Structure formats: structure tokens, C-alpha cells
Amino acid sequence: MPTSSSGQSLNCWHAVFASFLGWTLDAFDFFTVVFLVDVLAHQFGVGKADIIWSLTATLAMRPLGALLFGWMADRYGRRTALISNVICFSFLEALCGFSQSYLFFLIARTLYGIGMGGEWGVGASLAMETAPRRRRGLLSGVLQSGYSVGYLLAALSARFILPAWGWRAMFWVGGAPALLALYVRLGAPEPAAWRMSRAKSTRAILTAVLGDWKNFAYLVFLMTLMMFLSHGSQDLYPDFLKSAHHLTSKTMSMLAVLYNVGAVLGAVAFGEVSERFGRRIGMVLALVLSLAVIPLWAFGQSLAVLAPGAFLMQMGVQGAWGIIPAHLTELAPASARSLLPGLAYQIGILIAAPTNTLEYTIRDHVGYGWALGGFEFFIIIFTAIAVGLGKERRGRDFLAADNQM
Numbered sequence: 543m544p545t546s547s548s549g550q551s552l553n554c555w556h557a558v559f560a561s562f563l564g565w566t567l568d569a570f571d572f573f574t575v576v577f578l579v580d581v582l583a584h585q586f587g588v589g590k591a592d593i594i595w596s597l598t599a600t601l602a603m604r605p606l607g608a609l610l611f612g613w614m615a616d617r618y619g620r621r622t623a624l625i626s627n628v629i630c631f632s633f634l635e636a637l638c639g640f641s642q643s644y645l646f647f648l649i650a651r652t653l654y655g656i657g658m659g660g661e662w663g664v665g666a667s668l669a670m671e672t673a674p675r676r677r678r679g680l681l682s683g684v685l686q687s688g689y690s691v692g693y694l695l696a697a698l699s700a701r702f703i704l705p706a707w708g709w710r711a712m713f714w715v716g717g718a719p720a721l722l723a724l725y726v727r728l729g730a731p732e733p734a735a736w737r738m739s740r741a742k743s744t745r746a747i748l749t750a751v752l753g754d755w756k757n758f759a760y761l762v763f764l765m766t767l768m769m770f771l772s773h774g775s776q777d778l779y780p781d782f783l784k785s786a787h788h789l790t791s792k793t794m795s796m797l798a799v800l801y802n803v804g805a806v807l808g809a810v811a812f813g814e815v816s817e818r819f820g821r822r823i824g825m826v827l828a829l830v831l832s833l834a835v836i837p838l839w840a841f842g843q844s845l846a847v848l849a850p851g852a853f854l855m856q857m858g859v860q861g862a863w864g865i866i867p868a869h870l871t872e873l874a875p876a877s878a879r880s881l882l883p884g885l886a887y888q889i890g891i892l893i894a895a896p897t898n899t900l901e902y903t904i905r906d907h908v909g910y911g912w913a914l915g916g917f918e919f920f921i922i923i924f925t926a927i928a929v930g931l932g933k934e935r936r937g938r939d940f941l942a943a944d945n946q947m
Contacts, residue, residue: 571654577700615668662887738940768863774918782910797848809861
């Protein structure tokens with residue numbers, strides 16, 4: 543029996559909401575450690591560098607998660623893979639709250655990286671295959687904005703849960719979303735596009751990826767630049783505000799909330815722009831916005847200038863990112879639509895892992911503002927060129943007979 547238009551719309555929102563929540567909670571769990579570096583170092587009697595190393599260990603395992611859960615999604619279904627993924631990272635996140643030693647914590651965070659690495663590719667394929675073609679760009683932005691929402695939730699958790707119940711409770715709260723698996727099971731149907739293009743074997747999936755190696759290499763390169771763009775504009779910015787402008791923790795927290803609101807708005811707005819004018823044009827326009835506000839963002843001398851600069855910078859950065867879920871799934875071969883985009887995404891973050899170290903080293907030579915502003919200037923230029931020289935398949939029909947690349 544065919545599904546009614548209202549039923550299709552409901553299924554679409556179930557799928558997008560499930561994927562959005564998965565990415566939000568993934569980001570929340572990851573950033574929990576970022577807000578607990580000092581606390582965990584004191585708890586386990588180790589240096590801050592040891593806790594920061596656990597973040598590196600998490601990032602290093604993400605490509606393995608993308609490979610494992612991407613294969614599962616392409617072979618056995620998006621819902622099955624997403625349910626397994628949510629249970630995996632929720633269990634490991636909760637397990638971190640029971641850590642009695644640094645070694646136990648490090649192992650748990652390393653394994654958590656597998657779960658975190660699997661969510662994006664699976665969630666993107668589930669959401670984009672279910673979304674109507676004319677709404678794919680908008681819903682792509684909604685999905686990607688989950689990253690910024692997760693960051694906000696982690697900040698709020700550090701502000702309210704940590705003082706009231708301690709650091710362990712933050713990890714236990716992060717593990718609670720295992721209930722999302724039940725929602726996915728009941729509310730998000732398997733996309734018809736997956737049923738039509740389902741790979742008959744693991745060999746077929748690998749053949750599709752290897753046969754599309756040039757496109758895969760390009761996407762890895764693009765994702766590496768996008769990771770430099772995002773982390774280069776976010777990770778050290780709070781320290782820059784504290785060191786160069788001597789802002790208080792409360793003021794920095796308020797500014798972080800402001801620019802993450804800009805990030806959410808940018809992801810959704812430019813996602814819709816990409817639906818009207820094309821994925822590449824949408825991304826380039828977002829990048830131009832970020833390029834234009836670098837003087838405010840990096841060289842502003844007052845909060846009245848820095849605040850709108852930070853807001854618009856993240857609106858542009860995450861505006862470009864908001865197009866990525868739709869863009870990558872449309873470029874991927876049908877039988878590897880979870881594995882290939884997810885793996886390219888996670889390999890990109892692995893290659894771009896030294897971003898903070900590079901910027902901090904440059905700071906010692908030219909100053910903080912020029913280090914951040916100069917780094918982002920060149921990354922934005924290179925990313926815009928890479929986007930412009932690439933290809934796109936906006937509005938690709940995932941159910942068409944020519945679905946294969």
C-alpha cells in the first residue's frame with residue numbers, strides 16, 4: 543500500500559529528528575571532556591596533557607567507527623546501524639562516569655571514538671534518503687546544526703550539572719540517550735532508497751568505494767579543509783578571548799552561546815540557499831561571509847566588535863558545513879552512501895587533528911589575532927577553490943534507475 547503524503551512527511555521528520563539527535567548527543571558527549579580537562583586531571587592525578595590526549599585517542603578511532611557502522615548501514619540498513627551506534631556510544635559514555643583510574647578512562651574514551659565515528663555517515667544517509675529532494679538542503683542544515691546544539695548542551699551541563707552533581711553525572715547524562723534507539727526503532731522507517739540500492743555483499747560495497755576512488759580522494763581532501771576551517775575558527779577562540787582580550791569566563795560563556803546560535807542559523811539558512819542556487823554556490827557564499835568578517839572576528843578591539851564578528855564568522859563557517867550532509871550523500875555511490883561519506887568525513891578530521899597546534903605555534907611568531915585570522919584567511923581561500931573545482935549532483939534522485947555513479 544503506498545504511503546500517503548502526510549505519512550511520508552512524518553517519516554521524513556522522524557528520520558531527520560533521529561539523525562539530528564544522534565549527532566547532537568554525539569557532539570555533547572565529545573565536548574563533555576573538553577569542559578572537564580582540569581577536573582579530570584585532578585581526579586586521576588595526571589597532567590592536563592594526558593586528558594587532552596584522550597581527545598586525540600577518540601579522534602583517532604573515528605575512521606574505524608565510520609568504516610564499521612557505514613558498512614553495517616549499507617549492508618543491513620540505516621535503522622539497524624543507527625540503533626547499534628547509539629547504544630554503543632551511549633554505553634561507553636556512561637562507562638566513562640565509572641572510571642576509577644586514568645587508564646580505564648583512556649580505554650573507554652578510545653572505544654567511544656568508534657561509536658562517535660559511526661554516527662555522522664549513518665545519520666546523514668538516513669536523513670537525506672528520506673528527505674524530499676526539494677527540502678534536502680534545508681534539512682541538511684538542520685541535521686548538521688546538531689553539532690552546535692551539542693556544544694551548547696555540553697556548556698550548559700558544565701555550568702549546572704557539574705557544580706550540583708559532579709563530573710561523573712555529566713557522563714551518565716550523556717549515556718542516557720540510549721533511549722533514542724527505541725525512538726529510532728519505532729519512528730524512523732528504513733528509506734526506500736536503501737531498499738532499492740542495497741548492496742548484495744560486503745564485496746559489492748568495497749567494489750563501489752574502490753571504483754569511485756577519485757571521488758573519494760576528493761571528498762577526503764574537501765573534508766580535511768572543512769575540518770581546518772571549523773576547528774581553526776572554534777577551538778582556540780575562547781583562549782584567544784581570554785588571553786588577548788582578558789574576558790571573564792562568564793562573558794566568554796555568553797559569547798560562546800551567541801556564536802553557536804549564529805552557527806545554527808547559518809547551517810539552516812545556507813542549507814536552504816544551496817537548494818535554490820546549488821551546493822557549491824551555497825558553500826562559496828557562506829565562505830565569503832566568513833572571509834569578510836575576519837577583521838571583526840580576529841582584530842576587533844572591543845566586545846561590541848568581537849561579538850558580531852564571532853556570530854557572523856560561525857554563521858558562515860557552519861553555513862558551509864550545513865550543506866555537507868546533502869552534498870556528500872548526493873555525490874556518493876548508491877551502495878556505499880553511508881560508508882563513503884562517513885569515512886571521508888572522519889579521515890578528514892584525523893588529518894586535520896594538528897589544527898590547534900599549528901595555530902598555537904603561529905601565535906608565538908605573529909600574535910594570536912594574526913595567527914587565527916591569517917590561518918582562516920588561507921583556509922577559506924583554499925576551501926572555496928576546492929569547492930568550486932569540484933562537482934555536485936543537487937537534487938539527485940536516489941530512487942532513479944541511474945542511481946549508481
